[in-house]
Amino acid sequence: MSAAPAAEPDSDARSFDRWLREALARIEAFLAERLPGEQAEPVDLHRGMRYAVLDGGKRVRPLLAYAAGELVGAPTAVVDHAAAAVELIHAYSLVHDDLPCMDDDVLRRGKPTVHVAFGEATAMLVGDALQAQAFGLLADAARAGARPEAIVRMLAELACAAGSLGMAGGQAIDLASVGRRIDRDTLQRMHERKTGAMLKASVLMGADCGRPLSADERQALVVYADAVGLAFQIVDDILDVEADSGTLGKTAGKDAQHDKPTYVSLLGLDQSKELAQSLRRQAHSALAGFGVGAGRLGALADMIVLRKS
């Protein structure tokens, strides 16, 4: 998790794999430690929170936060809080999204969804409590040495990305679009909010933990995050068609089943794949000004576009 030394090209992949494993182990341990224990009252709620968050998920958002933090020399112990906060927001959104009144899904990360395992009422409270804890983790970052100014900046970014002009708003647009013919602009606007906003917040909050960014550097990270965010969603749509439920760990083919507009339904499979590749190139170009230090973010863009689940 230390800043990357200039690496030989042929060792890049190996070094990234090792970084990835370390980062995944780190966020898992941090989340397991910070979520209330299963013995703490109310037991059902805390068991549900841990069930929703631990032992599953690709942790894309924490990885983006760690990589962005490294780019600006942020102390990893501070970035932990940003990384965990964005993951808890993501986890809560999945719990609520799976509820019967939303997507009514029974399988997530290869396990029964939270409301199947714990009941609907507890699932709703699990989501509510995870959102509160996400914000609480930002306050806790002070104890790891985060400056109050950095915490306030992260707070503003997280609240905006999670709220009605971000993720929750994207889900409302999604709800309203089921069974309707929407155009590519509307689809993009929906995804910019539904997934893009939180992916962007992950990058920017990671960066908030380190040295101040110039306006140009910040803008470059925004361009990178926007490209990665959109590519992420397009690949999601492609995998929903091409992969099976076992590989995905969630119900495959559910977009078509729910008559949801997707990139694949709008552009077709080939053009969707081309668009994802083009966004990957855009993400790399945006990082050019940072030099070799941005290698992790570049490798994450590749990982997101080339993933199989």
Next chain:
Amino acid sequence: MSAAPAAEPDSDARSFDRWLREALARIEAFLAERLPGEQAEPVDLHRGMRYAVLDGGKRVRPLLAYAAGELVGAPTAVVDHAAAAVELIHAYSLVHDDLPCMDDDVLRRGKPTVHVAFGEATAMLVGDALQAQAFGLLADAARAGARPEAIVRMLAELACAAGSLGMAGGQAIDLASVGRRIDRDTLQRMHERKTGAMLKASVLMGADCGRPLSADERQALVVYADAVGLAFQIVDDILDVEADSGTLGKTAGKDAQHDKPTYVSLLGLDQSKELAQSLRRQAHSALAGFGVGAGRLGALADMIVLRKS
């Protein structure tokens, strides 16, 4: 809304009434201005958020924040953010609490509940988005001149009071206790979390906006808030039995109907009323060290215990 001058005893009530009207008008205007407009996309979500928050509610939490802020000379423009944040958390909790999978209630503040008016999925997102905006308002307090350190303190208090060890946890204990015989300690522990934690946060966050408190002063506010929080719940239980739905603006008698344990069912009506009065006296005693400046908080304790709806 300025700090109270030492008042003639016979003008106290008049002066408090005026302060109350001003504070209620102020929080209403602030909330109306800060909630996204009904034209902003997604329209349904934003209409639902405004419907859930505006034109209703006793605004007890904002009033506690304003009164505590005044006590420590906090700029009212900063306290606005704390007051609005606690009210948005309260409003979101009501929206989720009314859902079919929770209390399944159709009437709130004399109007159809949010899920009746907007559908279940939108109601869930309304609650989710209100919680995010509550935290976002704390970040915005910086623009009104709040110090970053004060924002981080408010953030920690709000997250703790709203989360699994606070309000959401209290609701989970409530869920688990329906139809079961619980003792007074368990009932008190449930209410300390379900309503007490947020009422306490309202007082402390208001106080965070002003001069630093000594440890004794802070402890006095905690004792005050704990007494007021518990009294608030006991009076709620009494009103659920004694008032009618028209006066309450919500379904009366629903505790008994849902077989929920209450102070009235545990202690009887007379002893519950005595306990509420005793807590009111405790609240006043706790404020003694602050002198005349704590008059607003004292009057709010009276208002909470003597209310009829």
